[in-house]
Amino acid sequence: MLDERQRQTWKLALAYDGTDFSGWQVQPGLRTVQGELSEAIARVTGERVLPQGSGRTDAGVHAEAQVASFEIAAPVPEENLAMALNRTLPKDMRVLSAAHAAEGFHARHSAVSKTYEYRIFRGALCLPFMARYVFAYARPLDMDAMKTASAAVMGEHDFTSFAASDPDASQRDADDDDGPTRSAVREITHSEWSERGELLCYRVSGSGFLHRMVRNLVGTFLTVGRRKRPADDVARILLERRRGAAGPTAPASGLFLINVSYEEAND
């Protein structure tokens, strides 16, 4: 028997191309990021653990820097784990870094802020080499209206209108996993559109995100950009607290989890 006191908490940063994964969370018979990482950890250390992610990205959603945590007893040197895992992981996911973390560190519970970016390709022809990593949408958009709409979600709000209406615990994108009684209030600290060449990018940071919240925000902002509803509808949608009040869900391919922040001790 391994001595529990010898267990070490690890913090991993991960990048993945979400296209060929059925999301983060382990599901029987499906290829998931959590499942592949768990298998890789078992192959490297001989221990079977279920790494916890900072949030459960949906099928097709990418990560430039997802964070995962787990505890193992195997005395793997800190500098070796990332390379050892990358040798056995599939090419569509990579460990960017692996380090010891303080006891009790938990990728989701310890997170204080997350940043997502949604990327829209505006060109007439989306090359196959980019198609997996954007939402290709070439129609005219009123950027001023979209910027006004995105500013309206800044601060603390109840985001029920932008959460998936049929939350399926096995597929949610969110950090909220404590059931229907938990609050849907989140604080958004950054919400901005920017243009980078033929890409139009929406970057949003906040204390947390409900299931599908970023994709529902983007889908609503696009409806505003198409002038199908006014920018000041967003404030009203928030107050309605009803999924039907907001716009459609933008496709998963454009969404990237960019960064997860922790208190300094765990950063």
Added chain:
Amino acid sequence: MLDERQRQTWKLALAYDGTDFSGWQVQPGLRTVQGELSEAIARVTGERVLPQGSGRTDAGVHAEAQVASFEIAAPVPEENLAMALNRTLPKDMRVLSAAHAAEGFHARHSAVSKTYEYRIFRGALCLPFMARYVFAYARPLDMDAMKTASAAVMGEHDFTSFAASDPDASQRDADDDDGPTRSAVREITHSEWSERGELLCYRVSGSGFLHRMVRNLVGTFLTVGRRKRPADDVARILLERRRGAAGPTAPASGLFLINVSYEEAND
């Protein structure tokens, strides 16, 4: 019955991510570029044709600009075909352009020169968003030796040593489809390594290429770069005219068909 005299020859430029295709050529039960293109043409025009490619890229090989030709009777306006096909094609292939061509134009027979590029990622960590489009190889390489080796294939040579030893007509990468009696002599007009950031790129142009020829050249140059054989071995390998004389086949993921040139009238 459609009047044969009304048939119009078309020339298409195509880009594709080869990862999820079983190569160019139609094969029963497999997903191929030629097969998907044929289906799309049928959906758009109602005519079933087998478009001819400039060459048959292998499974996993990409194209920035493959050229295909076919004849149809449907009077599609020249400016509409590319967009109509792109609306129905899968996202991992795109028609870059579609135009009328002179009668008798044939994407393979009319080609006078082709250019391939092989891309090697030299960084320690190959992100998932790039992994499909490179060969990740971080070990030290003697670039001077590799440049000397690549210069040795310039000009006209018999490339039997660099052709697949078991040519399978259904999977060949080459423009040579006239059976084993045809000459393996090809003229190489450009053969050069260059560095672009963390990418090391080998660009080669020539009158034509045998099955797996570019990947076998790159595999051999890498053996030279690893100092496992001297650069001047390449001239000797060419003279041996035996596949076993050359090095291994480099992975398909790094290879791109970049350009196909035609006589001015068809360019």
